[in-house]
Amino acid sequence: MTTHGTLGVAVIGVGTMGADHVRRINDVISGARVAAVADIDGDRAKALAETxxxxxxxxxxxxxxxxPEVDAVLIASPGPAHEEALLTAFEHDLPVLCxxxxxxxxxxxxRVLEAEQRLGRRRVQLGFMRRFDAEYLRLKKVLDEGRLGRPLLLHCRHRNASVPPYFTDAMLINDSVVHEVDCTRWLLGQEITAVTVLRPAPSSDSPEHLGDPQLVIFETDxxxxxxxxxxxxxxxxxxxxTEAVCERGTARIGEGHGMLxxxxxxxxxxxxxxxxxRFEDAYDREVQGWVDATRRGEVIGPxxxxxYAAAAVCxxxxxxxxxxxxxTVELAERPAFYT
Known part of the structure; x- marks a missing residue:
């Protein structure tokens, strides 16, 4: 892909997140176009494509x-469908934002990790969008500079107004806390070695089947x-x-003190x-970064x-x-391919 060509993107899965990415590629970012959409609901895909x-x-x-119109793939389908979609993208040697x-x-x-290694080069950028958020990037820079000394603790809060009725206890970890898993590994540059989950008495506003809230504790190497x-x-x-408590100071983001x-x-x-x-700008930066890197023949980001590490921790x-x-977290040895 040349730096002057327009990237033809296939968006796989056009529910809430996929449709928002279609809008983003079509109306917000530059250097790409939506060449195809695919969804198990064919009528939904057709209705969106017609626009x-x-x-x-x-x-x-x-x-x-x-x-032949597709140069790259954005996968926004449900998680259980990702492995097959990723392996298919590898067969076509297509760059992927998943x-x-x-x-x-x-x-x-x-299995996906092993398949990508067989290609001999990275093809996948994973969609942990907080790494593209301005506040998180600033916190990462502060920690990397070392002005505050070694990070000792991270205090994280992740709150939603509500969740769908099908949301389960396991989804609290797999769908929500997974973001803190990635942020911990990225901000600290450390692997998570053990997890403990503590449960206070549930909120009276929590659905009967959901033990909400919970306190999750990570230990790192x-x-x-x-x-x-x-x-x-x-x-x-x-x-x-998120608040980082370091040897010589603290740094906190997410207070939302925009306009008062x-x-x-x-x-x-x-x-x-x-x-x-909340993360609209981060999603824009993430997709634009992926498009720009793909047009240069590079892969950036998670x-x-x-x-794989996030899945093992979850x-x-x-x-x-x-x-x-x-x-304890059971983690395979990290291949040199990903260092």
Whole structure:
């Protein structure tokens, strides 16, 4: 792909996240166009494709990836479908931006990791969008510079106003805390070695089947401790906050102190409604970065190894959640391919 060509992208899965990426590629970023959309709901894919000039609709992701108009793939289908889509993309030697999770479990993620290594070069950027968020990038820079000394603790809060009725305890780890898993590994440059999950009395507003909130604790191979409050039904909005406690100071992001208003004897600001609103700019940066790197023939951002490591930590987290015991993370040796 030359730096002057327009990247033809196939978007696989056009539910909420996929449709938002279609909008992003079509209306926001530069250097790419939506050449194809694919969804198990063929009518949904067709309806979306009809709104985009030159876009073809498919019910089969493999058929979309085989199109000569497609230069790269953005996978936004449900996690259980990712392995097959990734392996198909590898068969066509297509660059991929894959929404998290890489796959739903460590064993399938390891298969994808081995398949990418057989290609002999990285093909996948994984969609952990917080790495592209301005606040997280600033925190990463502060920690890497070392002005505050060695990080000792991370305090993380992850709150949603509500979740769908099908949301389960395991999804608190696999769908929500997985972001803190990746941020911990990225911010600290350390692997997570053990997970403990503590459960307070559930909120009276939490669905009966959901033990919400929970406190998740990570231990790392660098000696840091990380606590994550996951509160999926807080009711008042969407909040993601992180504080790094270091040897010579602290750094905190996510306070949401943008515009403050003063009126009628009160002062205050706003809390975002959901992740799409809070991380809109990060998603824009992520997809633009992927397009730019792909046109240069490069791969940036989180790798398949990062996806595998996150899956392994989440498996330990779900075990800790169900047993109530501290659970060690079983992680394969990191290949030199990903260093």
């Amino acid at each position: 985009i000039e030159g876009c073809a609709a498919y019910a089969d992701p493999a058929a979309a990836m085989a199109s 929404e998290k999770p890489l796959t739903p479990d460590a064993a399938s993620a390891l 660098g000696g840091a401790l990380v606590d994550v409050e996951i509160f999926a039904t807080c009711g008042f909005g969407y909040q993601v906050q 208003t003063c009126a009628a004897g009160r002062w205050g600001g706003e809390i975002t409604r959901d992740y799409v609103e 790798s398949v190894w990062d996806g 498996e330990a987290g779900v075990t800790a959640q169900t047993t109530g015991r501290r659970t």
